[in-house]
Amino acid sequence: GAVVSQHPSRVICKSGTSVKIECRSLDFQATTMFWYRQFPKKSLMLMATSNEGSKATYEQGVEKDKFLINHASLTLSTLTVTSAHPEDSSFYICSAQTGGGQPQHFGDGTRLSIL
Amino acid sequence: GNSVTQMEGPVTLSEEAFLTINCTYTATGYPSLFWYVQYPGEGLQLLLKATKADDKGSNKGFEATYRKETTSFHLEKGSVQVSDSAVYFCALSAVPAGGTSYGKLTFGQGTILTVHP
Numbered sequence: 001g002a003v004v005s006q007h008p009s010r011v012i013c014k015s016g017t018s019v020k021i022e023c024r025s026l027d028f029q030a031t032t033m034f035w036y037r038q039f040p041k042k043s044l045m046l047m048a049t050s051n052e053g054s055k056a057t058y059e060q061g062v063e064k065d066k067f068l069i070n071h072a073s074l075t076l077s078t079l080t081v082t083s084a085h086p087e088d089s090s091f092y093i094c095s096a097q098t099g100g101g102q103p104q105h106f107g108d109g110t111r112l113s114i115l
Numbered sequence: 116g117n118s119v120t121q122m123e124g125p126v127t128l129s130e131e132a133f134l135t136i137n138c139t140y141t142a143t144g145y146p147s148l149f150w151y152v153q154y155p156g157e158g159l160q161l162l163l164k165a166t167k168a169d170d171k172g173s174n175k176g177f178e179a180t181y182r183k184e185t186t187s188f189h190l191e192k193g194s195v196q197v198s199d200s201a202v203y204f205c206a207l208s209a210v211p212a213g214g215t216s217y218g219k220l221t222f223g224q225g226t227i228l229t230v231h232p
Contacts, residue, residue: 006158032218043204043224044159093158097218103149104220106158 001027004096006107014115015086021079021110023094029074030096034104035067038091050077084114117142121205121223128195128230136190136226138179138205146207148172148181148188149220153202162190162203195230202227 003026011019023033032051036044048064050056050071058064066088068080077096081088091111095104122137140146147166151159163172168183177192188205205223 004158034219041225041227043222046219049219095159095220099218102218103161103164104218106151106160108158109156111156 002103002105003027004030004094004105004107006094006110008110009108010111010113012113012115013084016083019081019084019112021081021092021094021112023077023079023096023107025075025096025105028096028098028105030077031074031099032097033071033077034095034097035069035077035079036093036095038093038109040091044093047079081112084112086114088112089114117146117207117209117221119205119207119221119223121203121226124225125227125229128228130197130230130232131194132230134190134192134195134199134228136203136205136228138188138190138223140186140188140205140207142186142207142209142221144209146209148179149206149208150177150179150188150190151204151206151222153204153225155201159204195228197230197232200228200230 005024007022035047038044047062048056048058050069052071052074056069071077093109095106097104119140149164150162152162153159163174165172165181171180179188179190202225204225206220
């Protein structure tokens, strides 16, 4: 149980395009979803926290207009990297949680490469 | 604020060796503690957790005990296998006294473990 599916697993696109990444909880309802960014051989950096039906809360230094997050249902959150540039290339990971204090369950991540 | 400190890696062991990865934390409130494992090219998987002092989390031969007096949550395994090679992250989720959990995880920097046959 507690499976989180992230799609796509890998994407390569040209600079200036927008890329959408989906995060789905397959067998549970996620009241909260989190989006992380991970640089090579580094820890995870929390980008934002999203609760179903409300605006995402962004961490300090994360551009909300650059990284658009939508949490439209209890099983789906999306991260859209707008007008992507090479410096946005990274490994993006989502996680989902059934409620406060419960473990987060992670997706397998999306490798984003901007040429 | 909350923070998690893990021992510096990488850690390289031979198969069947004993593993310890140290983790200490600082937190406000009453943290839950977690160990996550990340295999190459994948997301994180929850390995084990402990939600209160003196709890011992265990899974797949790994175990860690929540030590409030030393603010530690060291990961141990008696006999590692090649398949245990991965990055291990210690993390906490702190619940403020009298409040609800925010659910945000604070991660350590990760420890790379390589096990040779």
